[in-house]
Amino acid sequence: MIDTTEAFFARLAERGYEPLLHSVSGTSRWDIKDTGSWFVAVKNGSLTVSRDAAGADCVFACSKEDFDHMVVGKQNPTTLFMQGRMKITGNPGLAQLFLRLFPDESLASREQG
Amino acid sequence: MGEKTTISVLEGNNFVVSDLRGDIDASPSEPLGLFAWDTRFLSRWLLTVDGQRPNVLSTDDLDYFYVQFFLVPGTGTIYVDSDLSIMRKRAVGNGFHEDVTILNHKDKPVDLKVRIEAAADFADLFEVKDALKKKGEFYHRIESDRLVLGYRRETFARETLIIPSARAGIDEHSLSFAVHIEPHGEWATSLEVAAVLVGFGENREQTTGGHGDQRARSNMKRSLEKLGEAVPRLSCDWPSLQVTYRQSLIDLAALRFFPITLPGQALPAAGLPWFMTIFGRDSMLVSYQALPFTSELAEATLQALAQQQGTRVDDFRDEEPGKIMHEMRFGEMTAFEERPHSPYYGAADATPLFLILLDEVERWTGNAELVRQLEMEARAALTWIDKYGDRNGDGYVEYSRRNTETGLVNQCWKDSWNSILFADGTLSRLPRATCEIQGYVYDAKMRCARLARTFWDDPELANRLEKEAAELKRRFNQDFWLADREFFALAIDGDGRKVDALTSNIGHLLWSGIVAEDKAEAVVRHLMGPHLYSGWGVRTMAEGEGGYNPIGYHLGTIWPHDNAFIALGLRRYGYREEAARVAMNMLEAATYFKGRLPEAFAGYPRELTDFPVEYPTACSPQAWASGAPLLLLRAMLGLEPAGDHLLIDPAIPSMLGQLELLDIPGRWGRIDAFGRGRVDTSAVGNSAQSS
Numbered sequence: 001m002i003d004t005t006e007a008f009f010a011r012l013a014e015r016g017y018e019p020l021l022h023s024v025s026g027t028s029r030w031d032i033k034d035t036g037s038w039f040v041a042v043k044n045g046s047l048t049v050s051r052d053a054a055g056a057d058c059v060f061a062c063s064k065e066d067f068d069h070m071v072v073g074k075q076n077p078t079t080l081f082m083q084g085r086m087k088i089t090g091n092p093g094l095a096q097l098f099l100r101l102f103p104d105e106s107l108a109s110r111e112q113g
Numbered sequence: 114m115g116e117k118t119t120i121s122v123l124e125g126n127n128f129v130v131s132d133l134r135g136d137i138d139a140s141p142s143e144p145l146g147l148f149a150w151d152t153r154f155l156s157r158w159l160l161t162v163d164g165q166r167p168n169v170l171s172t173d174d175l176d177y178f179y180v181q182f183f184l185v186p187g188t189g190t191i192y193v194d195s196d197l198s199i200m201r202k203r204a205v206g207n208g209f210h211e212d213v214t215i216l217n218h219k220d221k222p223v224d225l226k227v228r229i230e231a232a233a234d235f236a237d238l239f240e241v242k243d244a245l246k247k248k249g250e251f252y253h254r255i256e257s258d259r260l261v262l263g264y265r266r267e268t269f270a271r272e273t274l275i276i277p278s279a280r281a282g283i284d285e286h287s288l289s290f291a292v293h294i295e296p297h298g299e300w301a302t303s304l305e306v307a308a309v310l311v312g313f314g315e316n317r318e319q320t321t322g323g324h325g326d327q328r329a330r331s332n333m334k335r336s337l338e339k340l341g342e343a344v345p346r347l348s349c350d351w352p353s354l355q356v357t358y359r360q361s362l363i364d365l366a367a368l369r370f371f372p373i374t375l376p377g378q379a380l381p382a383a384g385l386p387w388f389m390t391i392f393g394r395d396s397m398l399v400s401y402q403a404l405p406f407t408s409e410l411a412e413a414t415l416q417a418l419a420q421q422q423g424t425r426v427d428d429f430r431d432e433e434p435g436k437i438m439h440e441m442r443f444g445e446m447t448a449f450e451e452r453p454h455s456p457y458y459g460a461a462d463a464t465p466l467f468l469i470l471l472d473e474v475e476r477w478t479g480n481a482e483l484v485r486q487l488e489m490e491a492r493a494a495l496t497w498i499d500k501y502g503d504r505n506g507d508g509y510v511e512y513s514r515r516n517t518e519t520g521l522v523n524q525c526w527k528d529s530w531n532s533i534l535f536a537d538g539t540l541s542r543l544p545r546a547t548c549e550i551q552g553y554v555y556d557a558k559m560r561c562a563r564l565a566r567t568f569w570d571d572p573e574l575a576n577r578l579e580k581e582a583a584e585l586k587r588r589f590n591q592d593f594w595l596a597d598r599e600f601f602a603l604a605i606d607g608d609g610r611k612v613d614a615l616t617s618n619i620g621h622l623l624w625s626g627i628v629a630e631d632k633a634e635a636v637v638r639h640l641m642g643p644h645l646y647s648g649w650g651v652r653t654m655a656e657g658e659g660g661y662n663p664i665g666y667h668l669g670t671i672w673p674h675d676n677a678f679i680a681l682g683l684r685r686y687g688y689r690e691e692a693a694r695v696a697m698n699m700l701e702a703a704t705y706f707k708g709r710l711p712e713a714f715a716g717y718p719r720e721l722t723d724f725p726v727e728y729p730t731a732c733s734p735q736a737w738a739s740g741a742p743l744l745l746l747r748a749m750l751g752l753e754p755a756g757d758h759l760l761i762d763p764a765i766p767s768m769l770g771q772l773e774l775l776d777i778p779g780r781w782g783r784i785d786a787f788g789r790g791r792v793d794t795s796a797v798g799n800s801a802q803s804s
Binding site: 019020022023073076078079082083084085087092093095096097100103 | 267268269270311312373374375376420421424425427430443447448449450455456486487488489
């Protein structure tokens with residue numbers, strides 16, 4: 001079975017453009033505990049995913065289990081943050097917009113199917 | 114109105130409610146405390162001197178964020194002849210800052226034991242009323258210079274830091290000071306109380322224990338003065354209007370909420386004490402009311418709501434893609450999904466109101482950049498209206514909650530469960546398409562057609578929206594019209610029946626422009642007739658309807674904000690004198706509340722009570738009630754932007770005499786508006802009978 005975390009970032013890279021981030025530009029870093037870090041950069045909706053980059057405007061940190069649950073729609077990102085299970089640092093307005101990437105509908109339906 | 118027994122100071126979503134001594138002794142029935150982020154960070158804060166609680170001489174709350182308490186030591190009798198004075202000065206900021214000073218008036222030195230008892234129950238605002246049991250654990254730490262009260266539930270943690278400047282003995286319940294004061298000398302300490310959301314990291318600037326700088330206070334003061342400088346100046350022969358105008362501006366400044374996601378910007382929270390947070394509907398309507406005075410609130414509101422626009426289908430939150438949220442909360446119950454406010458999307462009117470406000474901001478400010486920046490969000494909102502708002506495909510937006518446990522039954526502004534009634538008083542069925550929401554949709558599509566043509570380079574969308582709006586108007590005037598009673602039904606319910614009670618909602622239809630010209634006269638006749646019009650204003654539901662109750666929350670009370678939008682609607686259809694009457698009567702009502710209109714007051718006929726009777730549990734100050742006089746000024750002066758000009762077409766009640774509003778800001782720079790009172794409002798309306 002394909003790993004959900006890997007699949008999520010792979011799909012973002014494939015997609016290349018996300019209309020929900022049309023007016024957004026900036027870089028986020030995702031620190032998934034015991035798994036690794038990913039950088040997701042967006043420029044007016046165009047996405048670039050990499051494993052190493054120079055810096056980030058906002059950083060998210062959470063466990064792999066919580067992250068995967070966000071991806072498949074079992075966990076709401078905002079309440080994950082409110083509970084203190086996901087740390088967010090950096091530009092809060094930008095971070096809020098990156099949360100629009102969850103859930104990934106196709107991975108969510110795969111999970112349900 | 115009873116004697117005031119509590120005093121509130123506030124800033125954003127931070128507020129302190131205490132008794133007149135400055136003490137906090139919370140109980141389930143008394144919502145006293147230090148509240149921040151929808152959590153009570155102090156439920157107990159008692160000052161004693163030699164074991165006695167002081168007596169109050171006077172309390173001074175001239176500023177909304179700052180209060181002074183003048184006290185003398187308690188003697189157990191009412192006889193006051195003290196050699197000591199005690200002063201507490203409190204400024205609210207992130208938590209609060211309190212200075213305690215004791216003066217010795219005697220010729221001899223004095224030794225005192227001063228003690229502050231402190232406790233925090235960390236109740237979620239939702240729990241305060243219901244006295245629910247906490248699910249986590251309380252803890253405390255005593256560090257060298259401070260007491261830390263804490264609460265933890267899994268990884269969720271909240272802490273209250275209490276840091277005295279003077280040397281104190283600290284235990285888990287209190288801070289004690291051994292005080293020696295020389296003859297005619299004084300002793301003072303300051304206390305910094307900080308509300309900490311553990312784990313919010315660098316997103317919150319947190320108090321670390323600086324003293325004597327009065328930081329919160331000076332910043333607030335400056336910020337209030339800045340607002341005062343920027344808004345237009347008012348002068349009027351009727352002095353009460355000046356009082357009301359000033360109170361409105363102060364309350365709107367006080368009720369500003371500073372969202373984490375928009376550093377440096379503020380938007381209107383809904384009201385004190387229960388609604389100090391972002392509400393889609395309230396924040397937008399208040400911003401709209403304030404536009405001729407300041408556009409900053411509206412610009413921040415649109416951006417904050419755009420950030421939170423729905424992106425997924427989520428039954429618990431009643432969320433759908435493109436939907437504008439209803440209410441955001443930050444407390445424990447929201448965090449653990451025991452309440453859906455993260456945010457909750459249960460409002461069917463917020464999405465069209467978002468589009469209306471976006472267009473209105475551009476009309477006043479010429480801020481084309483914002484219209485372009487929010488193009489995707491606006492398009493998503495339009496899609497929501499047709500795809501999710503109109504859930505049964507009948508061409509009208511209707512609502513029915515999918516969160517049946519903690520969601521809202523009524524997702525319109527009249528959001529109490531029993532507000533949508535037939536004329537015979539029976540309850541309508543869900544889903545409900547209330548009439549004013551259809552008006553908002555019509556207005557939103559007309560306005561977005563302009564935006565699409567002018568800013569989004571999409572004439573095709575503009576044409577489509579205009580066609581849809583025209584069709585909606587045509588069908589609405591047919592489907593909602595009650596031919597026998599000659600007004601619009603309150604709603605069409607889940608069984609397709611016209612909900613036939615006579616209500617204030619028909620006034621919003623005038624504001625939106627959906628009323629066909631040949632039906633406007635009848636609508637106005639009802640609004641100004643004796644069944645809807647009390648003499649102070651338009652009732653939410655008409656006297657004579659089965660559900661009417663002059664003290665029913667949405668069943669007969671009078672809401673200032675409702676009346677202000679109705680007045681603007683009357684102007685839109687050319688009913689200048691009627692608009693002037695609604696404005697005058699509401700401004701008269703305000704004089705009985707010292708210029709601060711409450712959320713709602715009773716619908717008793719004016720001749721019965723002589724003064725407006727405040728609704729028992731009304732929220733005060735309530736932002737859209739504070740904004741109502743501003744919108745009434747716009748309605749009386751007939752202010753309408755037209756391109757780069759501001760049209761001024763005054764219809765002023767004669768009682769006001771000369772009315773001047775100077776330096777009205779907008780895309781024209783600054784413009785003055787003048788009007789002389791020529792409308793004899795006592796001779797307007799109220800003679801026609803509603804059917």
